[in-house]
């Protein structure tokens with residue numbers, strides 16, 4: 001992660017990792033653009049990659065990838081992985097002194113791929129009940145425990161969401177290529193960057209992208225003009241894969257590992273790596 005950030009008098013301080021992105025946060029520009037699906041699939045890609053790269057002897061019991069769902073009212077990561085969340089909204093009201101590695105370990109549920117999930121069951125008004133400082137402390141401990149973290153950040157303007165974004169190495173705004181979604185993407189991008197200053201720069205990714213050009217359809221160039229920023233990547237529309245994944249309660253990478261969606265999500269993860277970002281920024 002890139003920086004220390006002060007939220008509600010709590011300092012969220014995350015160690016920088018040189019050779020890979022440590023923490024990615026993803027926010028949808030609008031509801032339904034595919035943010036949760038992408039969080040789950042990127043986490044799965046990382047889990048598969050680390051299984052490949054770690055030989056059996058070196059493999060420890062310690063999990064390496066954590067997926068965090070910060071939506072305590074309408075989150076869906078647990079449904080995508082068919083896991084029962086082990087954390088409840090009341091765990092997020094405890095004093096920050098009680099938050100340590102043992103507390104965090106007790107709150108995770110583990111998917112067969114090795115992804116550890118931190119999420120609560122949905123609870124009406126859940127986002128109004130939690131204690132912001134508790135969440136910030138939890139994020140701090142999680143960042144020390146895991147090699148990789150993916151955060152599904154809801155669109156609500158709450159202090160812990162801003163803290164999570166500010167403490168991430170990469171912040172993605174996921175959008176569709178429609179006028180309302182691009183308006184919202186621009187609004188969120190400007191608001192987050194204004195709030196966090198030089199700590200963060202949003203990477204804009206277009207999901208459900210159609211390569212064929214239809215009459216009256218927007219193009220990638222239109223989005224770049226509207227946002228005044230290059231698009232980092234596009235991810236194809238792949239309705240069959242995504243439908244199978246959600247209906248099976250498995251990441252797309254499990255149900256259709258060779259699908260275009262999964263391949264595009266792997267490309268996205270590569271494009272977010274430090275050397276790619278460095279060369280893109282120096283070219284700009």
Ligand SMILES: Nc1ncnc2c1ncn2[C@@H]1O[C@H](COP(=O)(O)OP(=O)(O)O)[C@@H](O)[C@H]1O
Nearest residue numbers: 028031032033034035036037208237238239242
């Ligand atoms: N690339 C894609 N192609 C086709 N459908 C997609 C794609 N990405 C997501 N979806 C579908 O869009 C819907 C919303 O996805 P979801 O991940 O829940 O979005 P969000 O978290 O942004 O609200 C789901 O039905 C999902 O299967």
Ligand SMILES: [Mg+2]
Nearest residue numbers: 035036037076
């Ligand atoms: Mg979602």
